[in-house]
Amino acid sequence: IPVAAVIPAAGRGVRLGPGAPKALRALNGTPMLIHAVRALAASRHVSLVVVVAPPDGTAEVKSLLDAHALPERTDFLVVPGGDSRQESVRFGLDALPPEYGIVLVHDAARPLVPVDTVDAVIEAVREGAPAVVPALPLADTVKEVEPAAGPGEPEPVVATPERARLRAVQTPQGFDRETLVRAHATVTEDVTDDASMVEQLGLGVVTVPGHEEAFKVTRPLDLVLAEAVLARRRL
Numbered sequence: 001i002p003v004a005a006v007i008p009a010a011g012r013g014v015r016l017g018p019g020a021p022k023a024l025r026a027l028n029g030t031p032m033l034i035h036a037v038r039a040l041a042a043s044r045h046v047s048l049v050v051v052v053a054p055p056d057g058t059a060e061v062k063s064l065l066d067a068h069a070l071p072e073r074t075d076f077l078v079v080p081g082g083d084s085r086q087e088s089v090r091f092g093l094d095a096l097p098p099e100y101g102i103v104l105v106h107d108a109a110r111p112l113v114p115v116d117t118v119d120a121v122i123e124a125v126r127e128g129a130p131a132v133v134p135a136l137p138l139a140d141t142v143k144e145v146e147p148a149a150g151p152g153e154p155e156p157v158v159a160t161p162e163r164a165r166l167r168a169v170q171t172p173q174g175f176d177r178e179t180l181v182r183a184h185a186t187v188t189e190d191v192t193d194d195a196s197m198v199e200q201l202g203l204g205v206v207t208v209p210g211h212e213e214a215f216k217v218t219r220p221l222d223l224v225l226a227e228a229v230l231a232r233r234r235l
């Protein structure tokens, strides 16, 4: 079954601070998006990568893809994104040719995911899971809080879920294409990951081991870490 990857890259990167859209910011001189595209195209199983670009940046993304060396065996498409990540993913799904039966959804903001993680996700979907997420145990204890009553007010703690049963999930998340399309057509509320939409359909989502280097570049310190990881890889 042919595998396509959709890379939502249309966010502004508000938490990273002022500047270009996050996916177009450089890591060691190369745009984050190009690192992410290479990471997914590094899998021999991925034959199409759909980049969901900032709505005003499709031409720029197309020329970036042309300007950087990418595997010959992979096809690339660029489509404009939407107002939310969810909408951007849906626009990417809408652009998929019919032959792709397995879809990966991968944040451009996770530029350093190792190819072994990508392949593990694909393998689990091929073995029959409708949805697969890379997951890691948490280092921090997590508290559930009541939202603050107002600015400067405290956030009362409501509960402390048992840390050993919690996982931080990453991307690429892998799906049976029909399942993901149905999830996007059915779930209307805002979600922060695609697999949760499949959970809402009542279907099983399974985990595979995630990887530390698949962390999401979200805040300025993450840029420092990402560039250090790249420098270490060159050794």
Ligand code: CTP
Binding pocket: 007, 008, 009, 010, 011, 012, 013, 014, 015, 016, 022, 023, 052, 081, 082, 083, 084, 085, 086, 088, 089, 107, 108, 109, 110, 216, 217, 218
């Ligand atoms: N994304 C997208 N379209 C949107 C919002 C987000 O394609 N309307 C993408 C981002 O480009 C990113 C991924 O979804 O690759 C994960 O989102 P996040 O890390 O939250 O990125 P941003 O939304 O850009 O960052 P922030 O929330 O800090 O503004």
Ligand code: MG
Binding pocket: 011
């Ligand atoms: Mg965001």
